[in-house]
Amino acid sequence: MTVDVPAWAAEAAALPYPTVFATVSGAHLYGFASVDSDLDLRASHILPAAEVVGLRTGPETISTDTWRDGVELDVVSHDLLKFARMLTSRNGYVLEQLLSPLVVTTSPVHRELVALAPGLITSHHAHHYLGFAATQERLFAKTGELKPALYTLRVLHTGIHLMRTGEVVADLGLLSSLRYVPTLIDLKRSAEHGAFPDSLRSTVLQDIERLRTELESARDTSALPAHADPAAVEALHELVVRTRLVENEVPASSQGHQTPSP
Known part of the structure; x- marks a missing residue:
C-alpha cells in the first residue's frame, strides 16, 4: 500500500493527553482515497486516574474536525479503557484502526495492544x-x-x-x-x-x-473461535490498569504528550 501521509499528520493528531497511538483510517486505509478525501486519524489516549475515578471525569472520546493545507482532518480518539472495551466486542473498526499499517504515532502500549489483537478476533x-x-x-x-x-x-x-x-x-x-x-x-x-x-x-x-x-x-x-481468548482479555485488563497507574505517577507539570511504558 502506497499512501502519502502528510508530514504534519503527527502534529495534527496531537491530543491534550498522552497518546497511545494514532493511525490513518478511512479511504486512505481502504485503498481508494480521492484527491479531495479528508484525512481520517484514529487514536487512543490515556486519561489520568483522577479524571477516571473522581467527580470530574475526562473525555472518553475526543473528536475534532479541522482543516490543514487544504485537507479536512477528522480526528477521533478514545480513552484506553473505552478502546479496550471495544476491542473485546465484535468491532471491526477498532481492529482496523489498531492494526492499520499507516502509523502516525506509536508507543510501547500500542505495540502490546497489537500483540494481543490476534487473541481477541472471533468468528463473530x-x-x-x-x-x-x-x-x-x-x-x-x-x-x-x-x-x-x-x-x-x-x-x-x-x-x-x-x-x-x-x-x-x-x-x-x-x-x-x-x-x-x-x-x-x-x-x-x-x-x-x-x-x-x-x-x-x-x-x-x-x-x-x-x-x-x-x-x-x-x-x-471459520477456524476462528466464537469467543476471545480469556488469557488475551486478562492481559488486556492488566495492560489498561498498569498503563493507567504508570500515567498517574507522572507529575502533572511534565505530562504533556508523553507516552508511558507499562
Whole structure:
C-alpha cells in the first residue's frame, strides 16, 4: 500500500493527553482515497486516574474536525479503557484502526495492544462486516454513488479474508480480484462523490450478493473461535490498569504528550 501521509499528520493528531497511538483510517486505509478525501486519524489516549475515578471525569472520546493545507482532518480518539472495551466486542473498526499499517504515532502500549489483537478476533466479527455492508448497500441503492459501492465491496472482502485467515486487511485493491475494481478505484480517486458507471451496476450488485453469501459461509466454517481468548482479555485488563497507574505517577507539570511504558 502506497499512501502519502502528510508530514504534519503527527502534529495534527496531537491530543491534550498522552497518546497511545494514532493511525490513518478511512479511504486512505481502504485503498481508494480521492484527491479531495479528508484525512481520517484514529487514536487512543490515556486519561489520568483522577479524571477516571473522581467527580470530574475526562473525555472518553475526543473528536475534532479541522482543516490543514487544504485537507479536512477528522480526528477521533478514545480513552484506553473505552478502546479496550471495544476491542473485546465484535468491532471491526477498532481492529482496523489498531492494526492499520499507516502509523502516525506509536508507543510501547500500542505495540502490546497489537500483540494481543490476534487473541481477541472471533468468528463473530463477521457480524460487523455483514451489518456495515448492508448499510452501505442501502446507501448505494439510494444515492447511486460510487463511494458506498466501494465501501460495500471493501467490507465484504475484508470480512471474508478475516474469517479465513484471522488477518485484518482493509485495502480493497490488495484483496479483490474482481476485474472492474481497479477501474472503480481510479474513478473514486478522481472525485470523492463520483457517479457510479451504470454499465457495471447489475454486475456489481450480483457480486455483492455472492460476496455476502461467501462471507456467511466463511463465518460458519471459520477456524476462528466464537469467543476471545480469556488469557488475551486478562492481559488486556492488566495492560489498561498498569498503563493507567504508570500515567498517574507522572507529575502533572511534565505530562504533556508523553507516552508511558507499562
